[in-house]
Amino acid sequence: MPLSTQSDQGDGQYVLVASLDNVRNLSNILKAIAFKDHALFNATPNGLKVTVEDSKCLQANAFIQSEIFQEFTIQEDSVSFQVNLTVLLDCLTIFGGSTVPGVTTALRLCYNGYGYPLKLFLEEGGVVTVCKINTQEPEEPIDFEFCSTNVTNKVILQSDSLREAFSELDMTSEVLQITMSPSQPYFRLSTFGNSGNAHYDYPKDSDMMELFQCTKTQTNRYKMSLLKPSTKALALSCKVSVRTDSQGFLSLQYLVRNDDGQICFVEYYCCPDEDVEEE
Amino acid sequence: MDCILIGSNVKVLAKAVQSLSRLGEELYLEPQENGLALRTVNSSRSAYACFLFSPLFFQKYTPPKSSTQRCKMVIKSVQAVFKSLSSLEKTVEKCRIELDIEKSRLTFTLHCKHGLLKTHNLSFQDSESLQAVFDKEGCANTLTAQPKLLVDTVLHFPPSLEEVRVSVNDERVLFRNHVEDEAEQSKAMMTEFCLSAEEFDRFVVNMHTCITFCLKELRGLLVFAESSGLPVSLYFDEPGRPMVLSLTDSVLEVNFVLATLSEEGQPRNHNSNMRRVSEPPITDDFMNDDVDYIIAMEAGELAGDSDWPEPPRHALTPPRLHGAAGDQQESSGECEDEDGQQGAVETPVEESGRPPNKKFRSLFFGSVLPTPSQMSNRTLQSQEVLASDSEDEDGSPSP
Numbered sequence: 150m151p152l153s154t155q156s157d158q159g160d161g162q163y164v165l166v167a168s169l170d171n172v173r174n175l176s177n178i179l180k181a182i183a184f185k186d187h188a189l190f191n192a193t194p195n196g197l198k199v200t201v202e203d204s205k206c207l208q209a210n211a212f213i214q215s216e217i218f219q220e221f222t223i224q225e226d227s228v229s230f231q232v233n234l235t236v237l238l239d240c241l242t243i244f245g246g247s248t249v250p251g252v253t254t255a256l257r258l259c260y261n262g263y264g265y266p267l268k269l270f271l272e273e274g275g276v277v278t279v280c281k282i283n284t285q286e287p288e289e290p291i292d293f294e295f296c297s298t299n300v301t302n303k304v305i306l307q308s309d310s311l312r313e314a315f316s317e318l319d320m321t322s323e324v325l326q327i328t329m330s331p332s333q334p335y336f337r338l339s340t341f342g343n344s345g346n347a348h349y350d351y352p353k354d355s356d357m358m359e360l361f362q363c364t365k366t367q368t369n370r371y372k373m374s375l376l377k378p379s380t381k382a383l384a385l386s387c388k389v390s391v392r393t394d395s396q397g398f399l400s401l402q403y404l405v406r407n408d409d410g411q412i413c414f415v416e417y418y419c420c421p422d423e424d425v426e427e428e
Numbered sequence: 429m430d431c432i433l434i435g436s437n438v439k440v441l442a443k444a445v446q447s448l449s450r451l452g453e454e455l456y457l458e459p460q461e462n463g464l465a466l467r468t469v470n471s472s473r474s475a476y477a478c479f480l481f482s483p484l485f486f487q488k489y490t491p492p493k494s495s496t497q498r499c500k501m502v503i504k505s506v507q508a509v510f511k512s513l514s515s516l517e518k519t520v521e522k523c524r525i526e527l528d529i530e531k532s533r534l535t536f537t538l539h540c541k542h543g544l545l546k547t548h549n550l551s552f553q554d555s556e557s558l559q560a561v562f563d564k565e566g567c568a569n570t571l572t573a574q575p576k577l578l579v580d581t582v583l584h585f586p587p588s589l590e591e592v593r594v595s596v597n598d599e600r601v602l603f604r605n606h607v608e609d610e611a612e613q614s615k616a617m618m619t620e621f622c623l624s625a626e627e628f629d630r631f632v633v634n635m636h637t638c639i640t641f642c643l644k645e646l647r648g649l650l651v652f653a654e655s656s657g658l659p660v661s662l663y664f665d666e667p668g669r670p671m672v673l674s675l676t677d678s679v680l681e682v683n684f685v686l687a688t689l690s691e692e693g694q695p696r697n698h699n700s701n702m703r704r705v706s707e708p709p710i711t712d713d714f715m716n717d718d719v720d721y722i723i724a725m726e727a728g729e730l731a732g733d734s735d736w737p738e739p740p741r742h743a744l745t746p747p748r749l750h751g752a753a754g755d756q757q758e759s760s761g762e763c764e765d766e767d768g769q770q771g772a773v774e775t776p777v778e779e780s781g782r783p784p785n786k787k788f789r790s791l792f793f794g795s796v797l798p799t800p801s802q803m804s805n806r807t808l809q810s811q812e813v814l815a816s817d818s819e820d821e822d823g824s825p826s827p
Binding site for chain 2: 314317319344346348349351354355356357
């Protein structure tokens with residue numbers, strides 16, 4: 150007897166059905182936020198928002214708009230459930246997630262509503278796999294109250310340049326310090342590690358800098374361990390927007406282009422580590 | 429010290445650091461009048477490496493105003509500065525290195541594409557000078573080859589192989605893996621690789637000899653040699669005497685000094701019959717000398733006339749202090765370089781059929797503090813940490 154307590158009856162009354170011709174358009178973006186097991190899925194007619202949190206200090210959201218899906222039918226205004234993201238990703242890549250051109254895995258994702266498992270139908274080359282993942286009680290995500298009116302400083306960078314910096318960051322440093330300022334050094338990433346300190350300065354007129362809107366000098370530190378998962382999103386993205394609000398909360402928004410050239414967003418919010426005297 | 433170098437040379441510098449990292453864990457950085465010296469020594473002190481970049485290598489080179497500035501740091505931290513080595517040439521336009529001992533600051537500033545500025549302030553320690561005394565011109569045998577030849581040769585030996593045995597005669601060089609004892613010999617796969625004299629750019633063999641040395645350091649040097657394309661010269665002599673691997677260019681000189689295994693039964697003071705080391709070491713001389721060079725001395729002689737502490741006995745890496753302080757080195761330390769074979773050795777070593785005893789005659793690196801006027805026996809003793817480090821007096825009685 151399977152231990153499942155969640156029945157899968159009532160095929161006719163799915164509250165959510167979403168289909169994708171290429172499952173990678175979903176799995177890739179979920180990988181960018183896969184740093185904890187539990188992920189909260191919230192579906193609205195606009196699309197799917199997946200939230201992962203860590204230590205009440207970090208929150209990552211992936212947005213997959215309904216247009217990305219070939220079919221996106223939702224019976225209610227909002228459908229929420231929580232699943233184990235690692236399990237979900239294992240299922241989504243059950244065919245190995247091949248990158249051979251022309252070979253894609255198609256997905257049909259169905260959900261019956263509260264108390265039912267999440268059902269996945271995956272098909273590749275005529276072979277169909279059905280996966281049922283038990284859903285969990287959805288937890289309320291933290292509201293970081295990060296709103297654009299409170300944003301003090303904002304820069305938009307080409308991801309390439311930030312990727313280079315992140316790949317070189319001294320991981321022996323406990324924190325990453327971000328300085329944003331209307332004057333020099335404009336945008337600075339600093340680490341303080343075993344071998345000394347390092348600074349990466351981006352001038353505001355760099356051709357990597359798409360937008361530079363800094364009103365006030367702000368220096369904040371963020372735990373390196375918290376920011377590390379965001380490098381997965383950085384790796385996928387083509388542009389990144391870095392914003393801080395008046396309290397030093399950090400928002401990183403990544404613009405990700407999928408295999409079909411469509412755009413999705415991944416967003417990370419991070420609490421500042423400690424207050425640093427403003428210069 | 430303040431120096432600036434441009435993109436392509438940054439890569440050369442980064443490769444040099446990478447190459448040094450194959451040997452040692454600490455990088456000794458010393459700006460000198462004649463250029464910037466980067467050195468390292470391995471943990472057992474049986475291998476030493478030095479890169480000297482001449483002032484012309486840099487776009488701008490300002491040696492320190494005060495007499496000496498030197499520092500050492502963990503080599504990994506310098507490697508971190510040049511982390512994306514492959515893209516370095518494309519991304520870095522200019523690199524500036526500043527060392528200010530007074531302010532305890534060593535700064536690498538990389539000016540990269542798109543205006544990105546990377547500043548690394550590295551922590552460091554003050555250090556003694558690190559220099560090995562060696563005399564490559566005095567070596568009986570000199571082989572010069574294109575790096576590719578050596579890379580291809582080394583490639584044939586398994587990565588796990590630690591030591592290689594090289595024998596030379598008038599026509600050819602034979603590389604083979606060195607297996608320690610007979611028991612292993614039956615199990616191990618033996619690889620022999622023969623290169624004829626024509627393969628070499630320069631082939632001077634005055635002594636038919638067979639030496640055994642660590643491959644690791646050779647591989648380390650080849651990392652750099654391969655990327656720079658500079659021919660590699662090997663200077664060596666009889667077993668037990670250090671071997672020097674060297675690269676030279678108009679703006680660069682590289683020397684790797686490696687210990688070689690000494691043959692069992694060979695007289696320990698074998699070099700007393702060598703012309704160049706006939707004078708006894710004049711201890712006072714190096715102590716009072718303004719020049720801070722590292723001392724490589726005959727162990728017995730030193731132990732005899734100084735209060736050098738009795739070092740612990742260590743079977744595998746006995747100290748073969750080699751080369752006599754009487755080897756009067758110029759102030760430029762090891763960097764003198766007269767081309768040409770001087771000191772050809774009279775008697776070729778008789779080949780004893782016995783397998784070599786696994787004993788490295790380690791090079792001995794002592795050090796002196798940069799305050800020559802205060803130099804005394806005591807100062808030297810205070811430096812014993814460096815001196816008696818790990819490899820030390822071996823079990824056999826001094827000659």
